[in-house]
Amino acid sequence: MLLGAFLIPYCLLAVVFGIPLFLLETSLGQFTQEGFVTCWRKVCPLAQGIGYAYLIQKLNGFCYILVQVWALFYLVFSFKSQLPWANCNNGWNTGESIIILVLMFNSHVSSQSESNQESRNHQLVNKTVKNWCQGEISHLLRRRMLGMSGGIEHLGSVRWELVLCLLACWVFCFFSIWKGVRSSGKVAYFTATFPYVMLLILLIRGLTLPGAFNGIYFYLFPSIEDLTNLKVWIEAGSQICFSYSLVTGNLIVLSSYNKYNNNCYRDCFFLCLLNSCTSFLAGFVVFSVLGFMAQQQGVTVDAVADSGPGLAFITYPQAAALMPLPQFWTVCFFLMLLLLAVDTHVKITSFITTVSDLFPKVLHAPIRHELFVLMVCLCNFLFQLMLVTEVSKSLP
Template sequence: MSKVCETEKGLKGETKRDTWAKKVDFAFSIAGGFVGLGNIWRFPYLCFKNGGGAFLVPYILFVVLGSLPVFFLEVSVGQYSRCGAINAWKIVPVVKGIGIAVNIINYYLNVYYSVILAWALRYFFASMASELPWSTCGNLWNSNSCYVFGAKEFVENNLTGITANESRISSVVEYWERGVLGRSKGIEVAGNIQWELLLCLFLTWLVVYFCIWRGIGWTSKVVYFTATFPLLMLLVLLVRGVTLDGAMDGVVYYLKPDLERLKDVQVWLDAAAQVFYSYALCKGMLTTMGSYNKYRYNSYRDCIILSVLNSGVSFISGFAIFAVLGFMAKEQGVHIEDVAESGPGLAFIAYPKALTLLPMPQFWGCLFFFMLFLLGLDSEFVGQETLMSAFVDLRPKFFRKPWRKEIALAALCLTQFLCGISMVTQGGVYVLNIFDRYASSGWCMLFISFFQCVAVSWIFGINKFWNRVCEMVGYRPFPYIKYSWSVLTPIATSVLFVTSIIYHKALTYNKTYYYPDWSVAIAWMLAMSSMMWIPLYAIYRFAIAKGNWRERLTEITTSEYDDSTRVLDDDESTTTDSEEIRLSEKAGSESPNFTGLDVASMYFDHDNDPEKAESQKLFR
């Protein structure tokens, strides 16, 4: 069954949009999509870097002010419009550029995310060797400065001040930088393709393709395994980690609050970026997954539960990671700061170091890197499903014919695989760092979130949309969400966006390599390539509108979505009271648009608000 963005819902002769076979499919798909690698390596590092337990203060604040309201907003827009991200914003035509922007970010994210999955596969296969390749020197990739981490002579040197090893490089670091990446001196030196990584990248895209090639029904079955099995493995690693000698030192370091760090602006920016990144906001995924819900579905409940799950996994993964780091620090007689790494180094340097000190290192290595691969895999194929849905929504009749969708999906995967080749060269890690820092950066997400909230609250009409939300979930959610959409979240995202630009730091890799100017220019072009579509499309839409400026403004702010038959698409509509349907249709037909002149009446003049009156009848 084709996933089609319906023009007239529920009318005979029209192909209906796919819906989840079971209600739980939505929750599993969202959980698989946004619980990923960022929860495992990014959150624990940012937590200890920014004051330990003190970091949780801005983190929780931004979950409440930013991620939860935007999360529920994106899901609600998809559920209401029954369209993927590319067409969902027809409810506010002037900001349809949001649909283009989020899909561009999603494309970039899928390209470099697949490379990280290829790294995980590379380590997974390497862990099957009789001897872990990063646990020895004397290999082809090792230099004369190599030393074996955990060797007796290294421990003795630590006890006497580490003077003998200050200029030496761990075998684990050399395996990562020389054996896996073959890292060159800079982005200007592309070097050769790392063929092992290329094969792992190809295998990654092959798995992604066959996870989603049969549509959302097939994807919802695959995600049962890919969303739950990694969490079980994380629990196994957590139990193993906290039983190690020195584990509590790592946990204390992870959680010990340093309230002085809250005075640092960068702490707040890191918290905001982590929240938006880990919740998969502004990538079109949540809107697309929400569009497969039936119109009458309690997505509000699921969003609350999934938010707790996402942040909970981040928090628990910190225990699993830092328990092992505490063990490793005590084993070597060094401070935890000397063994903790940032970004991918936490997964591909620090943890492999710890594996060399554990019994049965091959087993734990396979377990850990298979967990990393599965955590990223479901995020990858849910993101790819979102992209494919955009093409299907744009040309629904074209994709109704057999095998066209499967062929288009193969072509899409191929283009992203070809783009990813630039990241598996010897200079590829510098390219990936640009994509991570700019193409799908925090300020892009803040920019888009601001316009999403403004479009729904101040153009479509906060009261009208809130009544639709109440109608969809079956009751009135906590009103804080409504006022977050209209006031709190727009203010928070705009302030953070401006602050992040003001405090922007030069692009570096490992704080030692500074990118040349031409590469920084490319990085900014990548960032602008998504954000620019929102103002550009608004200008274009105004230019092609007819009439004087007032008539044009009315046209581009009036919803193109006819929701008068919105409830007829649900199977449950046959059991809906006829009077309720009549009231819903009446409420939908009035569709008032609010302008800046109507702000006060939007909140205070409820007696003259037909939407308010009808909603009170529905949910009294």
């Protein structure tokens, strides 16, 4: 894995294009005081197609609420007396688990010598069961939560637990944005600060785990050869765009609420610094746990490192199950993830603000604005019902 080589290109690309582009977008929104379509109309009418491209892009961005749905699902499971991915005695385990386990055992036993077979068999069974049970968190994701079908052409049935989570997320989204930035700003006071408390708790716990410093060393001192891999630089650039919310129109809309003479240079510098420091701190949280997990399994850190959804919904919960009081640590982690996902509601806010600016006489009226927000949330909920079916997609 190339996660350890990520830090150097991330810092370099943040300075080269992340911060300048952040400043460009915030200054554009602050100067025009408009949404991301009408702002381009003011600057250059021929360029307003860029704003409409942002508008189309938002339709795909709404799907990020599924991260919040998954986090809520896992959070509910984290309150059980025994974490469901910490054992193999679950209803979603199939008979294939036992068959494969026996086949793995028999194929190795046949090669053992008679003299020392009993002790070796005992070690082999323990190792095989351990390795097999470590996949239970993957089973929870694929079978219990998603119920993945045979392929994208098989839609399957709706996962009703996910539908309830999806409904709860969109209801919360509606009440957090229905009054515009006045309501979403008040929600952000909590959702943007409380995750830092959870992050600090997880960091302290991670640093006290055995093997944590192996993971941190892997994080801070990557292999120089990995820096020549183009994939590392692409992932670093993607993370800059995603974490800074670049080229999405969100910065234009949010900065349009600033005063015209606001010091956007200062805001840009400190916001980017805070964002990057948070990402850097989160790296310590993740890699300290990966180092602990690697030591528990007797492998190197790169063997347990993962990226994308697999890191949040497979690797980290699997590591938390190995700690004392696993329920507490999984609750902290998924509560933090849930609150961080709430901040993605700014995508919906920027969409609503931009469309309202396109039709100000129709949508800026008090009652009509709330009805428009309700219609957007309801339509997205109905559309995303197909995303909580059993249709499968390749997952890590």
